[in-house]
Amino acid sequence: MKHLLLAAIASLGLLAACAPGEESGADAVPVTGEINVYSARHYDTDLALYEDFTKATGIRVNRIEADADALIERIAAEGEYSPADLFITVDAGRLWRAEEAGILAPVDSPVLATRIPANLRDPQNRWFALTTRARIVIYNKAKGKPAGLDTYQDLAKPEFRGRICMRSSSSVYNIALLSSLIAHDGAAKAGDWAKGVVANFKRAPQGNDMSNIEAVAAGECDISLVNTYYLARFDTPEKRKVLESVGIIFPNQATTGTHVNMSGAGVVKTAPNRANAVKFLEYLASDSAQKYLAGDNNEYPAAKGVAPTSAVEALGPFRADTLGAAEIGRNEARAVELFNAARWN
Known part of the structure; x- marks a missing residue:
């Protein structure tokens, strides 16, 4: 019944x-x-x-x-x-x-x-x-492409201290990315990466991909991670100035490919x-x-x-990571734990 x-x-x-x-x-x-x-x-x-x-x-x-x-x-x-x-x-x-x-x-x-x-x-x-959609690195074009930033792992480098804006760790996009890093690098290295990125935050995580694109374009911070489809939304006469103010990097082209x-x-x-x-x-x-x-x-x-x-x-060609959804899914709970341990709010 x-x-x-x-x-x-x-x-x-x-x-x-x-x-x-x-x-x-x-x-x-x-x-x-x-x-x-x-x-x-x-x-x-x-x-x-x-x-x-x-x-x-x-x-x-x-x-x-x-x-x-x-x-x-x-x-x-x-x-x-x-x-x-x-x-x-x-x-x-x-x-x-x-x-x-x-x-x-x-x-x-x-x-x-x-x-x-x-x-x-x-x-x-x-x-x-x-x-599909790719999760890519964007940077403030007026300040130039950050030297030594070619992979997701590079975002944890100390030379990017105080330069990164991010959205909350509760975002499914961030959880899926960290899950993929666990699959590729192991939980220990993925946890260290999360802590390193947190140490490089310009401000506490806030907003969404759209607002972080605007923040990078305005110079409020230098670097962020966003989905390609959010960036493409700025390809309009009214918003193109924002789009033209940011550069893009498809991470990990020489290693695992860009996370999708x-x-x-x-x-x-x-x-x-x-x-x-x-x-x-x-x-x-x-x-x-x-x-x-x-x-x-x-x-x-x-x-x-x-x-x-x-x-x-117009965003350009790239090589995508072919990691299966099962690998991403089974690591999600661990990814949330690592984000919490890193105090990525």
């Missing part, structure tokens, strides 16, 4: 992208099926994506949007009666948590195997990346509409869907052969 009640509540909470029987254009296919999406992505372009899928296939997309951890817990609590068909999140660590919670099922799809590179999907095909995080999706193990879920997942890997997913948010498309936006492309 508990599971039935949970499922009923979940069903009532689903929002429909298209109402039953609706057609979203003159050439639309009548709505005859559905898929229930539990998503941690909150972008307006996703609604257009859902509508286009419904128009092409006749499958209505219902959605619940919430924090990824809450969605994972909800699907697990709903159990075999969950209405969830597809889980979407915006962090590699959350994909790993969904794996560990046992809520995702393998998908054997030649389309996805061809479209999504092996390093951007689960080895057992329980999830597939949709987009991803958004991704997987079919729920108990999906009541599994065939529709697989069809939608394959659609998300298509050229048109990839442009929706990556374009408006200035991310890198995960599918092969799809170019990023001009704003992202």
Whole structure:
């Protein structure tokens, strides 16, 4: 009875992208099926994506949007009666948590195997990346490129004392980065790195990537770590002065490659509409869907052969770290401990 009640509540909470029987254009296919999406992505372009899928296939997309951890817990609590068909999140660590919670099922799809590179999907095909973003170093261009700053590890050097601005250690982006450093260098060295960076702070961690970009551009501090898509957002006539005031470094090009995080999706193990879920997942890997997913948010498309936006492309080419999401995810708890020990607030 508990599971039935949970499922009923979940069903009532689903929002429909298209109402039953609706057609979203003159050439639309009548709505005859559905898929229930539990998503941690909150972008307006996703609604257009859902509508286009419904128009092409006749499958209505219902959605619940919430924090990824809450969605994972909800699907697990709903159990075999969950209405969830597809889980979407915006962090590699959350994909790993969904794996560990046992809520995702393998998908054997030649389309996805061809479209999504092996390093951007689960080895057992329980999830597939949709987009990626790189975590890069920025610096105040007027003060010049900091000598000796080529890797994430270099940020802990004493010569950068009092020059770094950062966001909080609670950021999933920082947690994922430190998790990757644990995988590459071991926990001891990763902990020393966190302490070294804290010693180099110009101010206590604050704001977000956007505000730290502005701080570096204004000369309030010299160096920061930000995601590429935040930087690309400044490529507009109104904000370009900020963009032109900062230089960028893709770290670790001669070693492990630049750390990337991803958004991704997987079919729920108990999906009541599994065939529709697989069809939608394959659609998300298509050229048109990839442009929706990556374009408006200035991310890198995960599918092969799809170019990023001009704003992202202007940041330049780089070699990405191919560390798997599982390695990042299983180190996240340790990363939080190391951040706390370093007093990176």
